[in-house]
Amino acid sequence: MGIVMGPNQYGKAEVRLVAVDRSTPRHRIKDLTVSSALRGELDPAHLTGDNSKVLPTDTQKNTVFAFAREAPVGEIEDFALRLGKHFTSTADGITGARILIDEHAWERIQVDGAGHDHSFSRGGDEKRTTAVTFDGEHAHVVSGLRDLVVLKSTGSEFHGYPKDRYTTLAETSDRVLATAVTARWRYSSTDVDWAKSFESVRARLLAAFAETHSYALQQTLYEMGKAVLHEHPEIAEVRLSLPNKHHFAVDLQFCGLDNANEVFHAADRPYGLIEGIVTRDEAEPQPAAWYSIDEF
Numbered sequence: 001m002g003i004v005m006g007p008n009q010y011g012k013a014e015v016r017l018v019a020v021d022r023s024t025p026r027h028r029i030k031d032l033t034v035s036s037a038l039r040g041e042l043d044p045a046h047l048t049g050d051n052s053k054v055l056p057t058d059t060q061k062n063t064v065f066a067f068a069r070e071a072p073v074g075e076i077e078d079f080a081l082r083l084g085k086h087f088t089s090t091a092d093g094i095t096g097a098r099i100l101i102d103e104h105a106w107e108r109i110q111v112d113g114a115g116h117d118h119s120f121s122r123g124g125d126e127k128r129t130t131a132v133t134f135d136g137e138h139a140h141v142v143s144g145l146r147d148l149v150v151l152k153s154t155g156s157e158f159h160g161y162p163k164d165r166y167t168t169l170a171e172t173s174d175r176v177l178a179t180a181v182t183a184r185w186r187y188s189s190t191d192v193d194w195a196k197s198f199e200s201v202r203a204r205l206l207a208a209f210a211e212t213h214s215y216a217l218q219q220t221l222y223e224m225g226k227a228v229l230h231e232h233p234e235i236a237e238v239r240l241s242l243p244n245k246h247h248f249a250v251d252l253q254f255c256g257l258d259n260a261n262e263v264f265h266a267a268d269r270p271y272g273l274i275e276g277i278v279t280r281d282e283a284e285p286q287p288a289a290w291y292s293i294d295e296f
């Protein structure tokens with residue numbers, strides 16, 4: 001029985017880059033977490049310790065900072081495309097690259113009703129994301145968002161499920177539905193107005209969550225993905241990972257009180273995890289675009 005080296009990639013994970021655009025007195029901030037991963041002629045490195053094709057992860061990290069200095073960072077998709085193109089076209093033996101970027105939001109501090117020029121507050125946990133993959137000739141762009149926490153206080157039911165001797169869950173025709181949305185969507189080209197597309201997809205996801213009368217989070221997931229594909233011809237598929245953030249109505253009979261769906265215990269774990277891919281039937285699958293992306 002032989003032993004061989006299988007697929008591999010390597011790079012610098014989670015470079016924390018903050019770039020301040022000081023070109024006008026009204027500063028702008030880009031706060032990013034950037035990970036690079038390279039592939040190519042790396043068997044010798046693994047098999048014999050020959051590092052002649054191993055562009056150090058330290059150099060990869062330096063490149064991220066230098067690129068932010070040499071030109072404005074711009075949209076995360078464009079920054080990732082620039083980095084990926086650089087690594088695959090300049091590093092000897094490197095034929096593939098994956099650049100992951102999470103963008104952390106900052107909002108201007110409001111002073112006397114106006115946004116301050118150079119003072120900011122963190123805009124919550126939500127992150128805008130991109131995963132750009134250079135796969136030989138092609139660049140795939142998968143953009144998305146993480147930790148978009150949403151809740152609806154009615155308009156959600158869950159019943160009709162099979163019961164067995166282990167079932168205790170009561171059927172309900174009115175419950176709280178809450179989740180922290182992770183969504184990633186694959187573009188079919190790189191000729192896209194990234195910021196405009198992102199804002200519109202986010203709005204479609206939120207509207208579908210709000211407007212779907214839900215019989216299960218699975219059904220809401222499909223409606224959210226469908227709403228995006230309906231509005232966005234530039235997107236081929238949407239992948240969603242939706243933790244069901246359970247809200248259990250508390251039984252208050254112990255002190256003689258009823259509870260008409262007003263008082264809940266927000267349990268943080270365990271949680272149901274509902275995941276799925278919504279795709280156009282004519283879309284050609286591109287597994288390389290998704291390789292080793294965390295949730296999928």
Ligand SMILES: O=c1[nH]c(=O)c2[nH]c(=O)[nH]c2[nH]1
Nearest residue numbers: 158169215216217218244272
């Ligand atoms: O929307 C839901 N989907 C499930 O699959 C499920 N399972 C469960 O216990 N509660 C729920 N809710």
